Amino acid sequence: MGAVATREPSGAVMERPQLGSRQLFDDGVTLEDHLLRVWEDLVAEGRADCPVCGGSMTADAGCRDCGAELR
Secondary structure, three states, X not given: OOOOOOOOOOOOOOOOOOOOOOOOOOOOOOXXXXXHHHXXXXXXXXXXXXXXXXXXXXXXXXXXOOOOOOO
């Protein structure tokens, strides 16, 4: 996952996604707690569910579906 900074604004404005009644973390777990669980699964089992897309993530290759990595 990456980002690109530009000097000139593109003019495109992205709207905030609407989550509706389903919240991202509705069980009171913080983002930090969620990522720590993923990290612990990677260390203990060598694989985890990707926190970005839900795909399969491995400790050595990151997510097979979206390319996200935890470092």
